[in-house]
Amino acid sequence: MTTRTPLAAAHPRAGFRQAYAAEWIKFVSVRSLLWTTVATALVPVLGAVFVAATSSLQPDDTVLGGSLTLSVVAQMLAAVAGALTVSGEYTAGTLRATLSACPRRGTVLAAKGAVLATVLYVPALVSCGAAYVLGGALLPASHPAGEPLPALFGVAASFVLAGWLGLAVGTLVRHSAGSVGAVLGLLVLPSVFGPLLGAAEPWVAGFSPTAALEKLTQTSDATADAVGSLGAWPSLLLVAGCTAALLLAAAVALRARDV
Template sequence: MHAVVNTAVTPAPGFREALAFEWTKFTGLRSTLWTTAAAALVTVAGAVFVSLTRSLQPDDTVLGGSLTLSVVGLMIAGVVGALTVCGEYSSGTMATTLAAVPRRGRVPAAKTVLVSAVLYVVGLVSCTVAYLLGDAFLDGSYAQGRPLPALFGIAALFSVVGALGVAIGLVVRHPAGAVTVVIAVLLLPSLFGPLFGDLQRWVAGAAPTAALEKLTQTSDAAPEAVGSLGGWPSLALVTAYTALALAAASGVLCRRDV
């Protein structure tokens, strides 16, 4: 009798399977869960602080004042994206992930979709709660602002910055370095913009924080500081260069060993 050899080839995991893998890893890492929670809590805490201290500028809006610390939440959202990748490099599980999903392009795609979806929900819920708290506790001496559809745009910005963090994590790989780069990308354009003279509005205006200031309608979003581009076009600009960064980072992942 001849032994029967099973020559069936197991198909490579599809995108849905890769997404399920990423969800399991995301929910299994305390660092990403706690960091995601921090992005929400700091935004809400900012609204409570501003409401209790009445520390708004006279020309600010209730929406902008309530979301004062959303810029910190935005930075944490970028850190979440970076840690989603760098956590695997630091633990040594990235090699296992790439072995389980041979089509490497699906790995960053799945990570990006997962992080973006989670941070959209986190951003929308936390910013809405922050605005409602500010609206409840601040008196009528401040302009209300236009919370809709701005809150949806702010949530989308959280999502996009998380995806940008994924791109940075794929290239840098080291948690501390990736976190440093994320914070630098978000803060340095605003910090060094004045050094560029008339170009300040273009340098600072391209930063994700500038898009956030415009969407929250804060008094800090002066055209001479962050450019005259509106909130939604600024969001589109950030989304565009984030997509390019993700494409480049995916290419780097596909070319190197791990």
């Protein structure tokens, strides 16, 4: 007599490991995501070479700040990659298949976030570290070096936060172009409008991952008028809290509405 295995037992519900593996395969298979991530890692190094070649290091800037001049652009690319990770699936209509394979929508979102952390943190840390070393070799020795540690770990973390911010916005907006525009606005606008809000300026300007990044790189552009008066690490913690809240809202929206 043949024993039949129940369908549920033969095909157990996908867990986080399976979701992570699937999201990893999707991420490295999409050329736009792959090239955006590669550009994110290359831009800081190219920025250090550019600053040295053009002798554009500001007199009051540190080697760390000058070397990581283009890290702000790289962080924006990280945010774009995060937005495209989910909005691209909405646009292509493949998210329905993803959720059919893994019905736990929170697990899918967490897996996407984990993949983003994997592809952003280590490359950003290596890239920004290499940019600093290269800047130290190419830029004038008369400038102070700055304090790269532990600042570089915070810089790499700010890239991940920007990617997660993009992921949250992409989940809420559900459209690639709209998500990219919205997340870039979130990166830039707090620093633009912060000085107009009086006593609230340190908090509003500090909301942006860009503000935290500029403080961590110790650039001369990170003035209180431009990025708020909070310190680098408090600013990074504030950004982390805001990003976590937005991710929670994205998870609730993903659970509540149809794909």
